[in-house]
Amino acid sequence: MSIVILAEKPSQAKEYANAFSASNKQNGYYQVKDPLFTEETYITYGFGHLVELVPPSYYDSKWKKWSLQSLPIFPDTYTYQVPPDKKKQFTIVAKLLKQANTIIIATDCDREGENIAWSIIEHADAFSATKNFKRLWINSLEKEAIIDGFNNLQDGLTYRSLYKEAQTRQISDWLIGMNGSPLYTLCLQQKGISGTFSLGRVQTPTLHMIYKRQYEIEHFVKTPYLEIGATIKTDKEDTFKASLSPFKRFSTMVDLTSYLTEKKTSIGIQDGHISNIETTYKKMSSPRLFSLSSLQARINQLYKISPAETLKAAQSLYEAKLLTYPRTDSPYITTNEFNYLKNNLDNYQQFLKSSIEPTQLTPRKRYVSNKDVQEHHAIIPTKQVISLDRFNKLAPLQQHIYLLILKTTFAMFLPDYGFEETIIETKVQSLLFKTKGHVPKVMGWKTLFNTNETTNTKELMLPLVTIGQKVSVELSAIEKETQPPKAYTEGTLITMMKTAGKSVDNEEAQQLLKEIEGIGTEATRANIIETLKKKEYISIKKNKVTVTEKGKILCQAVETEPLLTSAEMTAKWETYLKKIGKNQGGTQDAFIANIQKFIQHLLVSVPTNMENLTFTPSQKIKDCRADYQYNSFPKTKPSNKMARATDKKSSTSLGHCPRCQHEVILKKDFYGCLNYPDCRYTLPSHYRNKKLTKANVRALLKKKETVITGIKTKDKVTYNARVSQNNNGVIEFIAFEAKK
Incomplete structure (x- = not known):
């Protein structure tokens, strides 16, 4: 009898083996010895997924070729297979698992890690009620964290529900892809559109979300308007600008002039006086700690790096034992992490060459919350502080990510940024104008960051004035235009996916939406964007996401089906999937049954809806690889009669x-x-x-x-x-x- 530790990949298995007293590398596994284990112990590994769902043709030969008559594709059971290039390793893993009386699941600590482990165990026919299943759940690959994790193994069956959640997500995505892709491709071919089109439960609403934003931008009609501006000059020739309070917008010059006449003022120079001055001392806390999505969004904003590249670099830093587990959706840490960070402050400070002393040495709710940390805490540095020599050998992106996370974590312990906010109120007859100034007093945590790494409050130096002081005020009409929405970047797209399409521009607002599950998961959103690129549905130019001609065609075809395009509906599906993972009443059978009903609906409605769609000859192109045209959105959906x-x-x-x-x-x-x-x-x-x-x-x-x-x-x-x-x-x- 033996103990088998199942890792996700060779590099992970190697870190586990190096943490123990002795290890011996064999073909496809390690034999290890350590006081922790009293029986023969082996560490084996997958290459990520060792098993995958079989193609439709496995179930029935009629599903080998795409045909509308052969749909739907609904197997009675779902079968898995081992890809040819992984059969050798699977044979080694299966043999070890079958012989073991204790299996320790040590894949990545998330849903997909559970799916990888349990799908291997099931396919190897190694699941038995007589076996003992344990789970290693750690956030760091440091030796101390690994040993501590093996000393505190959890019941492996506790996390089996996460496997059911991931497997349900996998099967439902397979069903929509295997049915929706041939359905839309064949219907589009009947309309003269060549090429293949793939659909996805998360991929398609994400694409449609980009399409809608782009449509709004391209069809936005700018509306001119006017504002009243004021330039104030003191008797000492000091000048500053002021804005009308409350703010008011005018559609025409006639409206603006009429308003000023009513207030007994006019465009030009007139007398005024300082009616009030308020000076308030304010504090600003350091930024929140990073989840994966907030890290991806910030790195994209700073360096125009894709979310997929950021995840890859963060994962490599995790495997190098420099950062904690990156695939986390939490911006919080627990008191345990706070304490080890506090104990390492001198080392972090020395590396950052910071002269400011930490003063925030007790946990604050903004960063530390035991109840808000479920599977994983925020991404933070490990106890191991990198040397300057090793840091210089990192790739540039790895350096950017490590420094940003280290600074953000260390800033949590530094004094708040303190500043004086001064508001000067100036009156001209009955009109009130306000000027807001911002003067730094205590730089605090901001000393760590470059100006582009943190949001700076606008700093406006104001002249010294007194209440009642007479001033000269020049009123002017300022011409402006309404502006269209901004195009998505890959960073803002990640945020929009996380908030189910709800538009939020700041970190605090995102926190208020934390109950919304969003579309996709923290670990899969970057991959969804990469899939859209590979399918040539979107392109990235100067960090702006645009829909290609092929992407537009698909969006025109699917937008009559709200369940395919609605980000909110996809978020509800994700919420139900999480109920399965948390054992809160959701079942795999119920979810898959609903997906099948939805597909049945598509088979009836899509061919009919497609008849009413008309595509221009410029859209009927080989593989739909036309040059991108900003004006190619149809303004209306013409009927066949209109199209002819x-x-x-x-x-x-x-x-x-x-x-x-x-x-x-x-x-x-x-x-x-x-x-x-x-x-x-x-x-x-x-x-x-x-x-x-x-x-x-x-x-x-x-x-x-x-x-x-x-x-x-x-x-x-x-x-x-x-x-x-x-x-x-x-x-x-x-x-x-x-x-x-």
């Missing part, structure tokens, strides 16, 4: 299309290209409810500026606007035009 119509009825041409040089004519309520639908160029017939004249249209078609006269506001005040046409056929405001 060429609209070549007699009408007066007003000019030539800027895109294809065909004639442009007035259609029902817009101007359009005579080459529709091959060319989808359009121009609206009205601007701000004012009908365009033929002269306006002719000028816009030639990309010239033109003046639209007699535009009315809600208050029935008229004005003239100078406009032009951008590359997307959108009329853009340039300036107000004086009336003649």
Whole structure:
């Protein structure tokens, strides 16, 4: 009888073996000796997954080739196989597991680690009620942590539910991929679209989320507006800017002028006085500790590095015993970690060459919470502090990640950043203007970081003034425009996946959304983005994520099915999967049954919905690898009748299309290209409810500026606007035009 320790990969097995008193490397395993073990003990390993789900053709020959008639693909049971290149190692592992009376699962401490271990044990037919199953659950590969973990092994069956969760996720993803991919590919081929299209339970809503954001950006119409600004000058010639309080926006100059007249003021210089001064001392705590997703987002923001590269580098630092386990969703540590970090402060401080002394030596809720740490705590440095020589040998990305995590962890012990916030209130008649200034007093934890590594509060030095002091105030009208949403970066996309598409811009707001499970898991989101790249659904240019032509086609095809595109619905699925993992009432059979019902629904609805879709000839391309076009989104979903119509009825041409040089004519309520639908160029017939004249249209078609006269506001005040046409056929405001 023997004890077998099952590691996830060779490097992990080697670290375990090196932690024990003696080890002997054999073919595919280690034989080890240590006072911890009284029986013969072996460490063996997989290469990640040693077993995988079989392809559909294994179950039935009719599923070998894609055919709409052969769908759905619903096996009665789900069978696993060993890939040819892993059979040799699996044979070694299976033999050791069968002979063992105690199996210690020592794969990565997460759902996928459980899936890897138990799928190997099950396929090796090594699961038995007579065997003793234990679980090694550690956050570091340091020798001390490994020995401590083996001294405190947990019941292996306790975590078996995580295996059921991961296996359920794996089977459901397989079902949607094996059914959805041929369904949409074949239906699209019937519409003249070549190439193959793959679907995924998480992959597809993520793609659609990017598609929606891009659509909003490309179809955003900027709206001009005006604000009132103030430049304040003292008798000593000191000047500073101020903003109207409360803030007010004006759609026209007429509205702004009317407002100022009502307040007995006007554009230009007039007298004012300082009505109030408030100075408050404030403190700012150091940044929260890193989870994997927040680390990926921050590294992408700082260095434009992909989440997948960040995970790979963080994993390598974990295996080098420099960082704790990286695949964590928690920004908290427990008191145990806080204590060992506190005991190592001198070493961290010496490496960082920091002269500021730690003062925050008791746990604070912002960072330390035993109840909020479930599977893994935040990513922090290990007790082993790297030497400068070894640090210099790390790859640049590894250096960036290690330093950022070390600084963020050490900053938790440093004094808060302290600053004085001064608000000066200036009155002009009944108008109130405010100016906010920020003066650093105690740099505290900020001394650790470069200016680009942390969010800096705007520092504005203000002149010395007194309440009641007379000042000169110059009021001005500031022209601005509403701005479209920002394109996703890979970093912000990770955050959006974690919050199920809920838009949050700051760390605190993300914390409030921690109950939302998001789409994907902490460890799989980066891989989802990489899959979208490999499938050529998205491209990354200058760190901005854009949807390719192929991605747009798929999104147009799937957007009639909310369950395929809804990030919130996918998040609910993830929530149910976690119930399985936590033994909170969810079952594998129930979840898979619901996935099968959903697929049955798709088989009925997708062919019908696809009939109403029309794709332009430019989209019907080999493998859908067209150059990316920003204006290729359809503005409407035309019916078949609309798609067939060429609209070549007699009408007066007003000019030539800027895109294809065909004639442009007035259609029902817009101007359009005579080459529709091959060319989808359009121009609206009205601007701000004012009908365009033929002269306006002719000028816009030639990309010239033109003046639209007699535009009315809600208050029935008229004005003239100078406009032009951008590359997307959108009329853009340039300036107000004086009336003649």
